[in-house]
Amino acid sequence: MxxxxxxxxxxxxxxxxARPALVYRTPYELLVAVILSAQCTDERVNKVTKVLFEGYNTPAAMVTLSQEQLEGYIFSCGFYRNKAAHILSASRDILEKFGGEVPSTLEELRTLAGVGRKTANVVYAVAFGGNAxxxxxxxxxxxxxxxxxxxxxxxxxxxxxxxxxxxxxxxxxxxxxxxxxxxxxxxxxxxxxxxxxxxxxxxxxxxx
Ligand code: SF4
The missing domain is CATH 1.10.1670.10 (Helix-hairpin-Helix base-excision DNA repair enzymes (C-terminal))
Structure with a gap:
């Protein structure tokens, strides 16, 4: 061997x-959780998303939050200003370019504003069963x-x-x-x- x-x-x-420790029910929830997980533990992210996703677990619902309101939900994850901005940009892109559904190809995922290569790869592999x-x-x-x-x-x-x-x-x-x-x-x-x-x-x- x-x-x-x-x-x-x-x-x-x-x-x-071995599997992701992030809790999610949809590709969109996973996308948000992965953005929040940078420099933060999965346990902390799961606590934050449990509350956030009660009211805001779709791009359409998320963009009703202002940057400041979203920061209020996620501040304990660290780097909350950038993370809130990335979540809102990605949500707007999903609504405007993909009809509100997280795209399922790696190429499309990588085009989303606020979504880096690592995040796109995780969502592609975990939510859509792709190889990345x-x-x-x-x-x-x-x-x-x-x-x-x-x-x-x-x-x-x-x-x-x-x-x-x-x-x-x-x-x-x-x-x-x-x-x-x-x-x-x-x-x-x-x-x-x-x-x-x-x-x-x-x-x-x-x-x-
Ligand atoms: S703990 Fe890391 S550095 Fe040490 S032997 Fe294992 S793989 Fe190598």
């Missing part, structure tokens, strides 16, 4: 239930450390991962790498001594 297959097999064994690898801070760090896709930007790591991972595994690999980053391969102090991937890890080989 090659290195990437060994790593994915082991991650799958460790985290058989969203590179967030965990995927970026763990991929570089393991040496499976090295790069200085999320785009470079995304490209590297797409080359070595079979397309059907892209979405699954994204979740597995996130879970390993959250549970073991922490940003500040990776728990290398208890990590079962250390025999396959470039960072461990260089720092042990």
């Amino acid at each position: 090659d290195k990437i297959s060994e790593i994915l097999t082991e991650l799958d064994r460790l985290y058989p239930d 690898i969203a590179v967030d801070t965990h995927v970026f760090r763990v991929s570089n450390r393991l040496g499976i896709a090295e790069g200085k930007t999320p785009e470079a790591v995304e490209e590297g991962l797409m080359k070595v991972i079979p397309e059907a595994m892209w979405s699954k690999a994204h979740h597995l790498l996130i879970w390993h980053g959250r549970r073991v391969c922490h940003s500040q102090r990776p728990a290398c001594s208890e990590c079962t991937l250390k025999g396959l890890c470039k960072y461990y080989e260089e720092h042990k």
